[in-house]
Amino acid sequence: MxxxxxxxxxxxxxxxxxxxxxxxxxxxxxxxxxxxxxxxxxxxxxxxxxxxxxxxxxxxxxxxxxxxxxxxxxxxxxxxxxxxxxxxxxxxxxxxxxxxxxxxxxGEVPAPGPPRTHWEWRARFPELAQLLGGWFSQDMSDEFTGHEAALADYLDTTDQHLIARAAGEVAELLALDLEESDYAVGLAELGLEMEPPAPYSPSGWLALLADRLGGPRAEYGPSRKAEYDS
Structure with missing residues (x-):
């Protein structure tokens, strides 16, 4: 068909x-x-x-x-x-x-709230799922030296519009003001298979992601990844 x-x-x-x-x-x-x-x-x-x-x-x-x-x-x-x-x-x-x-x-619209199923997590935060599942899976340690290097690769290889979308989804997720255990569950549903880097909690790492994704963007040469890895 x-x-x-x-x-x-x-x-x-x-x-x-x-x-x-x-x-x-x-x-x-x-x-x-x-x-x-x-x-x-x-x-x-x-x-x-x-x-x-x-x-x-x-x-x-x-x-x-x-x-x-x-x-x-x-x-x-x-x-x-x-x-x-x-x-x-x-x-x-x-x-x-x-x-x-x-x-x-x-015409009764369900009240907004945190996702409650795997499908709802992925439907609501599709670009964040792409980021977490594609760059922070269990294979991350085979491809990158750490979380910052993986994020740098995402930023270097992803269209700016998609990065902006991911930034908005992270901000929306943080706005839910969940318990740390619920953030951990949500990140796992979205494809995260690595622990957040020390010393960050799940919400703390999301706040860091929001800063990295939403920060000013410019063209960087090959040295940018080395800067993250250092």
């Missing part, structure tokens, strides 16, 4: 179901699951118009599941495994659609 065709028919359906990866699909007609609440909390504040699209795509898929021809041609969306029996999954999609419709009809 071509990408445009996929996005038109299943793009937002895919966003909803991605929110359930690693989360129980325990929605009932009376109560949405934690995963669906996370999708609603993020999407209401980031892309509110997408909720209606998701409701339509979920309902359309449940009423018109792919038949033999679409299966043969590969022109369908393969539902991810959410630990629901094949005989019940279409009814579950309708339960999700009903909750999304009710949310739009009521």
């Amino acid at each position: 071509k990408q445009l065709q996929h996005d038109r028919k299943y793009g937002e359906l895919d966003q909803v179901l991605s929110a359930f990866l690693g989360q129980p699909a325990d929605d009932t007609p009376e109560q949405p699951s934690a995963a669906l609440q996370a999708y609603l909390r993020h999407t209401w504040h980031a892309r509110p118009w997408a909720i209606g699209i998701a409701e339509h795509q979920l309902r359309d898929y449940a009423h018109n599941p792919p038949g033999r021809l679409k299966l043969k041609l590969g022109e369908y969306y393969p539902l991810p495994d959410v630990s629901i029996g094949e005989e019940s999954v279409l009814d579950w999609l309708l339960v999700l659609a009903d909750h999304l419709r009710a949310s739009v009809d009521s």
Whole structure:
């Protein structure tokens, strides 16, 4: 299936179901699951118009599941495994659609708050996840001499607009004013596999990142990385 065709028919359906990866699909007609609440909390504040699209795509898929021809041609969306029996999954999609419709009809916007699922962390802080997962994974020590060298490489090789976006996401994360243990969990969800450098706590290192990412930028030669490594 071509990408445009996929996005038109299943793009937002895919966003909803991605929110359930690693989360129980325990929605009932009376109560949405934690995963669906996370999708609603993020999407209401980031892309509110997408909720209606998701409701339509979920309902359309449940009423018109792919038949033999679409299966043969590969022109369908393969539902991810959410630990629901094949005989019940279409009814579950309708339960999700009903909750999304009710949310739009009521106009009740979930209060902003800290992310509560892996999907919500990544959806809310995508560039920070790119930075942490790409430069501060368990392979960092094989590629760089330390945290500062890894950050210097990110700054030297990343577009300025993306660096500015990461700076804004760090500022937003610090504004949540979480406990240190919650910051540690959040950083791990975003891809950090190394401890923050001594003597920094998770929030202290985030404050340092905010300063480095948001500071004035200029063109540097090869000596800049050496300066960080020294």
